[in-house]
Amino acid sequence: MIRPALKMLSCVLLTIILIWTSMSARPVLAAPSEEANRILQDSLSIVEIDHEIERISQEQQILLQRQQELRSNLATQQEQMTMQRKRAGSVLRSYYMGERDKLLSVVLGAKSLKQLLSLYDYYLLLISHDQDVLQEYESNYRNMRKTEEQVTRASSDLETVKTNLLEQRKRIVLLQARVNDGVNASKNPDTLRKLIGEMTAYWENVGVYEVNKHFKALAQAMQDLPQFIQQQQGAMVTNGKVITISIREEDFNRFLKSENELFNHFNFSFGQDRIVVEGQQGTMKLRVEGHYTVENEPQNAILFHVDRLVFNGLELPDTTRNKLEKDFDLGFYPQQLISYVKATEVRTIAGVLEVKLELSLK
CATH class of the missing domain: 3.10.600 (pyruvate carboxylase f1077a mutant fold)
Incomplete structure (x- = not known):
């Protein structure tokens, strides 16, 4: 009974020794050099800037869609404004030419109270319609101007986003080149690449x-x-x-x-x-x-x-x-x-x- 136990203990000890030996044999970068730290830092920056590029790209698509919708709305509003401008112009001309004054004279020249009230109601209805036409024109004009401003602002925002996107892409290209040069120049590039992968995975899965x-x-x-x-x-x-x-x-x-x-x-x-x-x-x-x-x-x-x-x-x-x-x-x-x-x-x-x-x- 003692021999099997000793045999089992020997196997366990041998396994532990083998594991310890294999771990000791691996290159350890627990305390990386200053250059390795810089490479790791650049690698994390690449990951984070890449996420920023993705976010900016999505924002760019949203702004582009918004810009297209606004321009479509503006085109529709401009067509409506052409029609409403004619109606408003007709109303204003009628006042300028004194047509409403003539109608008022007719009201005042009514021969009976009944006729006066009928003509006066008609006069008020016409004036009210004129005011509705002018107010609608004014309201739609303000809305159109507001849409024009939104289109201009969306275009400006889109240009800013595009510029930012280009700048971030330039940054990531430079960083990637610097990381590649640093890894290739290191004494143990394979180990450094593995450490970069492990650090990146740790940041994305735990750190963030x-x-x-x-x-x-x-x-x-x-x-x-x-x-x-x-x-x-x-x-x-x-x-x-x-x-x-x-x-x-x-x-x-x-x-x-x-x-x-x-x-x-x-x-x-x-x-x-x-x-x-x-x-x-x-x-x-x-x-x-x-x-x-x-x-x-x-x-x-x-x-x-x-x-x-x-x-x-x-x-x-x-x-x-x-x-x-x-x-x-x-x-x-x-x-x-x-x-x-x-x-x-x-x-x-x-x-x-x-x-x-x-x-x-x-």
Whole structure:
């Protein structure tokens, strides 16, 4: 009984040794060189810019279809306007030539009350019809002009999208060439290609989901920030018409952790004119750098802009940052805190986020 057991144990140990040997024999790029990191970063940029090209292409098709529909509508409206212009012109000529004055004279020259009332009703009916014709002409003219403006705007938007598409395609060609050159020049191109594939798959299957999940949680938390500020003693100081809000980074971190346990693994720090978010959860390391600005269109708000996005040590391109800003609103809206104020200034200094508000009764 002992020998079979020893034999089985020997087989298990031998298997473990073989697995360990095969793993040790594989080239490991757990800590890639600076050049390998650059190649990996360019590869991720290619993936993200490729997604942006796909999005822009879809937007281009939508705009093209919209432009065609608007031009078709405009052609129909222009045909209708030709007919209505003749009708409106006929009405205006009748007034200019004094035909309506003659009709009024006939009404006033009625020989009996019954005839007067009949002619007067007819006169009012005719005048009312004239007004309807002119109002319809005016309304349709405004609609036509509005459609013309929409066609012009759609054409301009389409040209902008086309230009953006060409620029992104140029970027991806240059990046792809740089990646190919870097891989071919590396000591172990096959291993590097495999690492690129693994990193790309990890980003698309795990990274995108995790980054979006954290940005979504942050956007939801920001909706409760006005209520949190109201509860903080001394957070708001009033000096005449100016209200200054000061949020310390330790209070901000405490607020976020109370909102969502995802932020237990991350830390927000306020520096000179920038905010840094950094942390790790599982195999994902994330670093976000950004800043706030005061915007007045379409409404007064303090909006967050992503300046850098680093995923597992690899910086993602501007297309990814722009998409996150568009998809997730990390802004702060002062009028949710006090209805009759507007933000005029925002700044971050060491450890503190400051917002200045002014009373606005408009």
